[in-house]
Amino acid sequence: MMQRLTGAERQLALIISVLTLLSGLAMAAAGRADPLGIHGWIVVLFAGAVFLLTLGSIYDPEPREDRAVSYYDDPTKVGLILALGWAVVGMGMGVWVAAQLAWPDLRFDAAWSSFGRIRPVHTSGVIFGFGGNALIATSFHVMQRTSRARLAGHVSPWFVLLGFNLFCIIAASGYLMGVTQSKEYAEPEWYADIWLVIVWVVYFVLYIRTLARRNEPHIYVANWYYLAFILVVAVLHIVNNLAVPASLTGAKSYSAFSGVQDAMTQWWYGHNAVAFFLTAGFLGMLYYFLPKRAERPIYSYRLSILSFWGITFFYIWAGSHHLHYTALPQWVQTLGMTFSVMLLVPSWASAGNALMTLNGAWHKVRDDATLRFMMVAAVFYGLSTFEGSFMAVRAVNSLSHYTDWTVGHVHAGAMGWVALISFGSIYAVVPLLWQRETMYSWKLVEWHFWLALSGTVIYVFAMWNSGITQGLMWRTYTESGTLAYSFTDTLVAMHPYYVARAVGGALFLTGAVLALFNVVMTIRHAPEKRPERDYPTSSEATEPAVPAAE
Amino acid sequence: MTHELTSAIAKSFGLFYLLALSIGITVYAFWPSLGKRFDKAANSILDDEDGPCR
Ligand code: HEM
Ligand code: HEM
Numbered sequence: 001m002m003q004r005l006t007g008a009e010r011q012l013a014l015i016i017s018v019l020t021l022l023s024g025l026a027m028a029a030a031g032r033a034d035p036l037g038i039h040g041w042i043v044v045l046f047a048g049a050v051f052l053l054t055l056g057s058i059y060d061p062e063p064r065e066d067r068a069v070s071y072y073d074d075p076t077k078v079g080l081i082l083a084l085g086w087a088v089v090g091m092g093m094g095v096w097v098a099a100q101l102a103w104p105d106l107r108f109d110a111a112w113s114s115f116g117r118i119r120p121v122h123t124s125g126v127i128f129g130f131g132g133n134a135l136i137a138t139s140f141h142v143m144q145r146t147s148r149a150r151l152a153g154h155v156s157p158w159f160v161l162l163g164f165n166l167f168c169i170i171a172a173s174g175y176l177m178g179v180t181q182s183k184e185y186a187e188p189e190w191y192a193d194i195w196l197v198i199v200w201v202v203y204f205v206l207y208i209r210t211l212a213r214r215n216e217p218h219i220y221v222a223n224w225y226y227l228a229f230i231l232v233v234a235v236l237h238i239v240n241n242l243a244v245p246a247s248l249t250g251a252k253s254y255s256a257f258s259g260v261q262d263a264m265t266q267w268w269y270g271h272n273a274v275a276f277f278l279t280a281g282f283l284g285m286l287y288y289f290l291p292k293r294a295e296r297p298i299y300s301y302r303l304s305i306l307s308f309w310g311i312t313f314f315y316i317w318a319g320s321h322h323l324h325y326t327a328l329p330q331w332v333q334t335l336g337m338t339f340s341v342m343l344l345v346p347s348w349a350s351a352g353n354a355l356m357t358l359n360g361a362w363h364k365v366r367d368d369a370t371l372r373f374m375m376v377a378a379v380f381y382g383l384s385t386f387e388g389s390f391m392a393v394r395a396v397n398s399l400s401h402y403t404d405w406t407v408g409h410v411h412a413g414a415m416g417w418v419a420l421i422s423f424g425s426i427y428a429v430v431p432l433l434w435q436r437e438t439m440y441s442w443k444l445v446e447w448h449f450w451l452a453l454s455g456t457v458i459y460v461f462a463m464w465n466s467g468i469t470q471g472l473m474w475r476t477y478t479e480s481g482t483l484a485y486s487f488t489d490t491l492v493a494m495h496p497y498y499v500a501r502a503v504g505g506a507l508f509l510t511g512a513v514l515a516l517f518n519v520v521m522t523i524r525h526a527p528e529k530r531p532e533r534d535y536p537t538s539s540e541a542t543e544p545a546v547p548a549a550e
Numbered sequence: 551m552t553h554e555l556t557s558a559i560a561k562s563f564g565l566f567y568l569l570a571l572s573i574g575i576t577v578y579a580f581w582p583s584l585g586k587r588f589d590k591a592a593n594s595i596l597d598d599e600d601g602p603c604r
Contacts, residue, residue, distance in 0.1 A: 146595060218591040288595060297592035302579045313568055379591040
């Protein structure tokens with residue numbers, strides 16, 4: 001893989017890995033026995049491995065390929081495999097968390113394996129490890145194809161991909177040691193946050209520079225979604241993580257915000273993480289891979305523009321629906337509630353647009369499990385946004401908040417929408433990237449589809465039942481005005497649902513394992529086929545790349 | 551920066567600039583003469599990737 005880099009690029013990679021290694025050593029020296037020190041050693045190991053890998057090919061001959069005639073897909077390929085690897089780890093952790101809630105003995109009495117530590121390993125593992133890698137990898141793919149230009153750089157995509165995975169490893173290993181700044185989905189401490197800012201800025205610059213080289217006048221809508229994902233996540237991440245380290249030799253830091261401001265900042269971040277991490281980027285996937293796979297243009301391009309700006313305007317204001325009935329001023333709660341309800345319009349516009357695109361191609365949906373993944377993802381996107389807008393209404397939230405209903409909503413979105421669209425896109429893109437005829441086994445894709453769908457349905461229904469039962473039991477009073485049920489009563493009532501959720505999750509996890517296996521076997525055994533298409537436009541061949549008129 | 555000031559801004563300017571942006575985008579998305587360009591964009595991802603595109 002390194003052979004595709006020029007000598008100068010290999011040297012640059014070497015320099016970056018040495019610099020990273022030195023920062024790791026500095027962390028290790030400063031932190032000593034503190035988790036910061038242990039993280040320092042992890043950085044040293046990671047950067048050292050990259051260093052050795054690069055060094056091994058430093059004297060290889062210069063690459064002779066003509067870079068103008070092909071896309072640069074090596075980082076995409078590695079990113080997709082990493083995404084599937086994280087899927088197995090993150091969802092495996094999810095099943096363990098679910099099993100602990102059903103059978104608490106499965107904690108096995110260690111500190112690192114307690115619920116509070118492995119739960120964030122699950123959430124970060126699936127959102128950032130699986131989702132993030134899938135987003136980065138597919139964005140590299142889509143930005144090149146829609147621009148018909150090669151990536152603007154050969155070292156920076158590797159820096160983005162590997163740097164992001166280093167962040168994920170630091171995050172997950174930190175939770176197991178008890179490192180957290182207690183902000184959901186933003187748990188990693190200050191040094192990891194600073195590192196992610198560097199990685200993310202490089203990502204943004206790479207994207208913009210690739211777009212600047214484009215041979216296609218109009219920037220296809222998928223790129224807008226990916227760009228919104230990158231840009232807004234940068235803003236959210238920086239603001240929410242403003243903190244003062246207690247000392248430069250330890251992991252602990254204190255947030256720059258306090259009290260209700262802190263809560264509002266956190267949920268402004270939290271909801272927009274849903275919006276721009278778990279939604280915008282995946283909509284980019286949807287708008288590219290679904291039309292591509294169905295071989296039909298998107299039903300209404302105008303609608304896609306409208307829903308893009310609708311989502312960007314509205315989502316930013318919706319975060320306060322996480323803080324109904326708190327110290328947050330009433331008008332801010334109402335603001336969040338109003339925008340959440342309005343959000344239904346652009347959300348359904350996207351979901352409807354996707355389904356209307358398939359209208360007339362239902363036979364393809366029936367025969368092709370890959371397309372079916374995308375279709376069902378759009379349906380779950382519509383479902384979970386409808387549910388979200390409903391739950392954001394203050395009166396509904398008084399029942400749903402703190403209950404498993406929220407968890408059900410989360411996973412309707414996360415499993416049904418985020419994971420399914422990612423799996424569909426991965427199956428669509430793997431044969432193309434590795435130049436194979438098809439996936440190794442279509443039967444396995446079909447199996448995966450049904451496992452994933454049934455797992456999601458079992459999970460979501462179990463949590464709806466559990467959540468509503470729980471919520472109603474909490475608010476049932478006896479005639480004398482005391483609570484009718486003790487907390488333990490509610491736990492007993494929830495137990496069967498927790499068992500069901502663990503089973504549903506295990507089905508979903510099995511599907512993810514099949515996906516990893518199928519992709520690996522495709523790379524190793526599927527018959528080769530060079531695509532006739534899929535080459536960038538050479539800028540010299542045509543008129544000026546971007547005609548002045550457009 | 552007091553709470554009153556922030557909320558006053560949010561309730562007045564905050565509302566109107568959002569309304570203006572929404573109207574602006576709607577007009578842009580449905581501007582008749584842009585239809586061709588949008589159709590071309592929607593189709594571009596399908597007939598792409600075959601060497602020179604135009
Ligand atoms: C194998 C499938 C999965 C299983 C078994 C599973 C299980 C769980 C469990 C048990 C919890 C903790 C709930 C609680 O604290 O009561 C949880 C939380 C969470 N999971 Fe999953 N999960 C799975 C897949 C996913 C996927 C694919 C994603 C995202 C892409 C995801 C995102 C989340 C999030 C964001 C939370 C936090 C929810 C909240 O705070 O309300 N999960 N999951
Ligand atoms: C129109 C779109 C949506 C709206 C208005 C919405 C609204 C809501 C509301 C009201 C809550 C409960 C807050 C609480 O009681 O604490 C919530 C929680 C959540 N939603 Fe959504 N939702 C939407 C779409 C989505 C989608 C598509 C996903 C996932 C891909 C998602 C992921 C989550 C997560 C992870 C949480 C749990 C946060 C936590 O407490 O940890 N939402 N959402």
